[in-house]
Amino acid sequence: MSNGQDIQLLDVSLGSHALVVSASDSAGNATAQTIPIRVTATIDSLIGAVNVFAARGQITARIARNLLSKLSDAKAALQSGKVTAARSKLLDFRSDVVSHSGAEIAPDAARLLITDVDDLLSGM
Numbered sequence: 001m002s003n004g005q006d007i008q009l010l011d012v013s014l015g016s017h018a019l020v021v022s023a024s025d026s027a028g029n030a031t032a033q034t035i036p037i038r039v040t041a042t043i044d045s046l047i048g049a050v051n052v053f054a055a056r057g058q059i060t061a062r063i064a065r066n067l068l069s070k071l072s073d074a075k076a077a078l079q080s081g082k083v084t085a086a087r088s089k090l091l092d093f094r095s096d097v098v099s100h101s102g103a104e105i106a107p108d109a110a111r112l113l114i115t116d117v118d119d120l121l122s123g124m
Contacts, residue, residue, distance in 0.1 A: 010049055010112070014039050014119050040123070041116035043075045046093075049113060058106035067093055067113075087124055090117055 015040050025031040047068060054064035074089035094117045100109035 041119040053109040059108040060104040063104040
């Protein structure tokens, strides 16, 4: 990664990582700092991923709307303290992704969505 480059978190695997930040000045002084980070899935990150994949043409518009509706319902349920209802909507989301993988959802996009929703479910 080079100076000023954006990090696309959609392309970073879930789990722990080390971000190394280095800097130097024109006098040749240099320093580096390692910052531990942990990438986790959230309902908002799943919403973002569905939107990105739809924009890239990796999910059809019809399926994207359906998936986003399930995620919106899961988010509302979770915000209301209804964890069981949120889990149910997330499991419905997962089932839809599995059933449409390779057809209306590109296999790579489906794999990422399944991995992320499984991570989210395991923490609930």
